[in-house]
Amino acid sequence: MRTLRQIAIWVALPIILIILWWALTARGASFFVPQPAGLFSKFIDVWMGERLLTDVLPSLGRLAVGLVISTIVGIGLGVLIGSVRWVRWLLEPLLEFLRAIPSTIMIPVLLLLIGINDTMKVVVIVLGCLWPILLNTIEGVRSLDEVLKNTADIYRFKGWPRLVFVTLPGASPLILAGIRQSIAVGLILLVVSEMFAATDGIGYLIMNFQNRVAIPEMWSGIVLLGILGVMLSAGFQLIEKRILRWYYGLKEAANDS
Amino acid sequence: MTTVSQAQAAVAQSKRRYWWHKYGPLTMGVLGIVLALLVWQVYAVFGPVNRHHLPPPTEVIPTFLRSLTLSEFWVAIGQTMTAWALGLAISIVSALLVGLVIGSSRVLRVWTHSTVEFLRPIPAVGLIPVAALLFGPRIGAELMIIVFACFWIIVIQVIYGIADVDKVARETARTMRMGQVDMVKYLVFPTLLPYLVTGIRLAATVALILAVTVELIVGTPGLGHQVAQAQINDSPPAMFALIITTGLLGILINFVTRFIANRVLFWHASVRGEVRA
Structure with a gap:
């Protein structure tokens, strides 16, 4: 009963909203607003066929490569900057500036330097996704538990073992929070870079539909983006919960005492 | 005599350390930006990228x-x-x-x-x-x-x-x-x-x-x-x-x-x- 109630509460408002949407557009109210049934069938038509392979997968591939590179570079640099003081002093103002540049504005420049290809999109994604991971890693490394740090010092824990068993696990809650932010940023940058200059991909198709004033098709692309955004964020939350099980357990134990 | 000079050395060192602590971030930060500009300059002029597209x-x-x-x-x-x-x-x-x-x-x-x-x-x-x-x-x-x-x-x-x-x-x-x-x-x-x-x-x-x-x-x-x-x-x-x-x-x-x-x-x-x- 409880779970049933829970589910009812979860789906109630979305269902009401969809019914409202359906009722308001039933008479074909506006040129710009699609009808739910039409949008659904368009969605299947447009995306669940060949385009899944030719446009959706390449887009997701770019996003994945960009995110992996950002994660590796972000954690690597972050650990270095977080643990060595003079490196931190050296790079902090520079990073502060680079981070403040809206990464989308780099797209025209990268277009000149690299050209219209996958590398350009991956670079754009990395330029945006690096910052949340890098900054959170620095913060995580710096805010390591004092007792843990001292214990590791006393046992002469150094180099690789220290990194793998002390530093990275200690910083992992913040690092994962950074990656979660980066996923959202990466999706945005992927779409923008494809909208600005591409020959395939989700962003390119949405823009293409808009130019051809194919309104329902355009909306179906936006819906796909929404679904991707929700799925990526929900999927990563699951992974995060899995990796950080010990951390949540620790927090709960601390709250109980 | 040695103790006096040792003390002086210690004072000088702690002064240096204090100075470093206070102005270190600023000095290093400026240095970091200057270095980045230098790298950019050298890369733009001598690097593999078209100079017109990547101006120094x-x-x-x-x-x-x-x-x-x-x-x-x-x-x-x-x-x-x-x-x-x-x-x-x-x-x-x-x-x-x-x-x-x-x-x-x-x-x-x-x-x-x-x-x-x-x-x-x-x-x-x-x-x-x-x-x-x-x-x-x-x-x-x-x-x-x-x-x-x-x-x-x-x-x-x-x-x-x-x-x-x-x-x-x-x-x-x-x-x-x-x-x-x-x-x-x-x-x-x-x-x-x-x-x-x-x-x-x-x-x-x-x-x-x-x-x-x-x-x-x-x-x-x-x-x-x-x-x-x-x-x-x-x-x-x-x-x-x-x-x-x-x-x-x-x-x-x-x-x-x-x-x-x-x-x-x-x-x-x-x-x-x-x-x-």
């Missing part, structure tokens, strides 16, 4: 300084910042209204949870084509995208903030027969404020990014459009100068919002801790 800082910085004297440049900044400010203001007001309504009722909070969580991760940039169709290259397109993104950022903070009111404090207030107005003033508002400030700071950064992005893609007048123009005119130094401008604007926004946050939240543990450290 010795070309970009004069272009940037020259643009400071052009009215066109300041107009573009004004246009971007107008969209930024308006979009942010609309988002704050609407998110505050909606967030307060949803947040103050447990039933509403539970019922809207799934919808809010679903709508939040939808990338606002997906709506750029819709905005372009609805508004064309006008400020409305920028506002629509900015508000769609920033509204969710702030509204969620507001909902969390209200929900975070300390149980004991609330019950104490109720036992003391505190009135509704005082309750909001002394209990809900101070709890909400740090969340709201965090949301606004995040939204301020996002709003700038989105303003520039919409200008770039839709062609709304502003800095982003200027970059696209510079690309069409084949003028990389101008593009880099504009990019530096947006970076400086981003830093300025960050700085101002941090300043305001510290002022407004001077009593909060996060700010007091910063001062002590």
